Amino acid sequence: MQDKNKGYMGMYLSAFYFVIIVFHEYYALYVYHYGQQPLLDKTYTYFVRSGLPTKGMMARVLLLGLLMGGIMIYRPIKKENIDRTKSVVGFTISLSILFISGLPYGTSLSGMYITLMLLTCSYLGLMTYGMRLFQFLDFMNLAEKDPFNDANETFKQTEERIDTPHSVNIPYAYTHKGKQRKGWINFVNLFRSLLVIGTPGSGKSFSVIEEIMAQFIDKKFAMVIYDFKFDTLTRKANGYLQEAKKKEGDNSEIPFPKLYRICFDDLRMTHKNNPMDPYRLTNQSDAIDTAATLMKNLNPEWIKRQDYFSRSAISYTGGCIWYLKKKSEETGNYICTPGHLTILTTVKIDILMEIMTKDVEVRQILVPFRDALEKEAMEQLSGQTSTVQISLSSMATKEIFYVMSGNDFSLDVNEPRYPKIVSLQNNPERKEVYSAPLGLYMNTILKQVNKPGKRPMALIIDEVPTLFIMLLRTIIDTGRENKIATILGLQSVGQLILDYGRELADVIYANCANVICGAAKGETARRLSELFGKIHQERISKNTSSSDVSTNWSTQMMELLPKSKIASMSTGHFAGLLADTFEHQIPEKKCYGQLLPDIEGKERA
Template identity: 40%
Template structure:
């Protein structure tokens, strides 16, 4: 405890120490310059006797010994000096004074080597030595005035915003483990980002160029294939991720109990694309499957409808498309139940179309409003209900899409233990709206098929997820028990809200257990900062007034990673949280690390990749022939069904004729 008496006693001790230093230096001057003092008549018998006694102690036995002893007492005196703080004082100035003073203090003996009169030499020696002494005294006093604080050394508060992170490698048969390095109190340490439970889903956020694919998503693909996962990859920029998946499959397909097959969907390169029917009748078990498929495709082609679900002119086209899908599912045991056949049947004239649909009793409730409007001659209402669906679906009526969607080379049950698959589906940034709608249909059908018991563990990887209109929430919520790991790549939460609506976007963001976030800003950065939480940080405050300077230190809870820090993350630098397991607890779930990629090894690996295989030789004539065959199939169905109904008296009443 500091009191006035203690401070006064300390000052007296320091003053005494400084006086001893000066006294020893004066004795040294008296001995070295004794001849000059004698010439100045400043000696006496008494002082000589006292000096003789001092000499006997050995204090003045050498030239430098008393100078060093005086310097030592001066240093002791300076250690305890408490000068008034001055924010203008710097270490550079203080050290300069000390070094120059020490140099002058020790080099003053050179004066005695110059041939001068005894009086002049003595005067110069004492003056130079005294100057060096005073410079050191001034430098030491300056040191005591320097404000010792951390405010100017860490202006961005980086050291205080560091926290301990997981340094253990925690691996299991489902995990994805990323080596990383992080900073703790100014020191770089090695750590691991352990996604040991991706069945609780992983969301990867980051603006373009932040490193989502290169630092995280590619490792999810490679490590999961290496551990025997079935896999679905949505590759927004085909074939970037598809090539990684294919080459990893080539390298590790032997680790599976049943060797999986590799398939890809690529609408831009038909020679490297497999054919698959998303409306496969074997997987469409009841009318609800048709409803989901119709909703997915129409909402994918009309993104603004997502926020208007429930409106009459949104639900009517969905019901109309559902009826057509279910009709083709039931007709001839689903032989013509493909999306191209659905599109072509929609274009039929109303007499024929409504007649065919009315033969299926299960869809009566769906088509009755349309037939009633048609019979009442409510043309505006009918066109408002149907035309939007017909016009929308016509966007994907291209021979290339027809070719891919009308085949059935594989089914979407990728996690079938007897027939595991690795499926890559590619989009094209220039054709997002068209391809995205079709791929959304694929993914929705796939999610419904794979989310079942007793299936193989599987991994779903969605790059640029908002470009799809996929209801991923049920899979994230219930897929954990069925060993479905989901990875979503998103640029920003606002992008998700734009395409899915605020409510659905918030649900997706909040139910995901694992989170890795690169550079994002705005509300997303604030939300992520809040999720990571707060840590105890030291704070300093500096107060300077005329009489005193005070520095106060305190501790308080502050954001571990502020939103401003998230907005300034470098490529490859991520913050986030990991989820753990009951049998493997992780105390340090939060991370703020730079993921360590072996760039040279990855470049060598990428250079060795082989391109996706060519599935078949194909030309424009084959594609065009398939397109014409689908149109002919629909004409044949209409003609055969109309003929059958007209020739059967019991069914002829179903034929709809609207007179002009």
């Protein structure tokens, strides 16, 4: 009540001051119409001699201050449904008229009439629209100003570029406290593996994987690329390699890697290599691993199923591979290839078992089959062997047999003197057929490269769920020691769980220290939101009564990156958690913003 009384006093004072201004500036009009009055003459003389700002611009500024102060103290009843645009426009026009009325008008009567009318209208307009302004000014609807709580869900991020011999640095833009800022995503320790997650079209290949490829090629890393979309990444890798050679030249002490391709769709582009080469199979376990890689890629349901039937089929295939290896060494004929394996498994089981079990080492692998043969359990045997025959028959194409029939290069990709970039090209239309031989290549390469004393190397696997890699967990766990940076691209964690099984998928997710994610939903969004954790967020609540608006401020621990925000990310926007090293610490390991890849570099490549 006291505030209202003070408000009334302020507005009465402004009205009184308005009368004084009118009297001082327009007393001449009164004299013209009614003649001079002794009392009014003395009053006019007093105001002239007093030195008070009762005329001109200064008087109008003081009048405005008194009027607005009175309205502010009065606190008019708050209303949400006031037309804000009309109120602001009306107040602005009234304010303009107020100062226009203070311009010199000479000695003409018409000028005095006009300015008097303008001054009166402006005062009434300021009072009317000023009241309306204060009726909605305090009632700022936060739901309209920041409906998705974006201002609270921002944080200061790393703006320093941390460049090391093994780092990848990607610039990006982010928002903090309503301002656009520039930062750097510093992958200083990709040897601890990176998961790149994002739904189709989120930009994970364009913004992240290609940037990593380009910078690693500049730093002369050896590389293995799994190119699921035929030759998309391969063409980029070749372009980046040629561009890097132009910049530096290929005559330095540390040579650039040489590009090799494994491609079943275009034999003009491909190189040949046999991952089942006899010299690579040093013992029976290598043959079993080779068989498991082939059969699990040809029968993806076996990845999660470890029953007697699937293990027996793998043992049978492993026995055939070891038999071919032994015969290849004995005869000097190059017969240990996937093509020979496919043909060998078509031989009648009783004849084949009788021949192969003569070799002691092969017999050890085929013990269950030999026992079944002796017990004349032919139905059981034929069921297991026919599964192998049907599976391997899908690989029986002349293109696959040709590519896997010889060796144009070795698979020690990160050999220091002769580094390589090996591209394994799949085709989405034939992935059921090509995944098995490509998985075999990948498994064989990982055995060769995960050794000390080699050149730093990147293992880039886009759409990793489309390829079963037996040694993937091993390379993630131990590749760091041998400077192998593993980069895995996938569309969602659910996809990885579906194809690799929950247990193995959880281990892969947990052991990748670097994670960067674009638009994602479901379990992927939930996991990323948990990685970001919670922060103290400012909470504002406004309560509106008939006479006042009360504002309460508080803080509350809430999610820094909610699942809904992850699901609605635009193309090129990513959020991530980075790993650092002892030498290069990253104070803020979280990042969230729009990546700014090197577009010009991509166009040149």
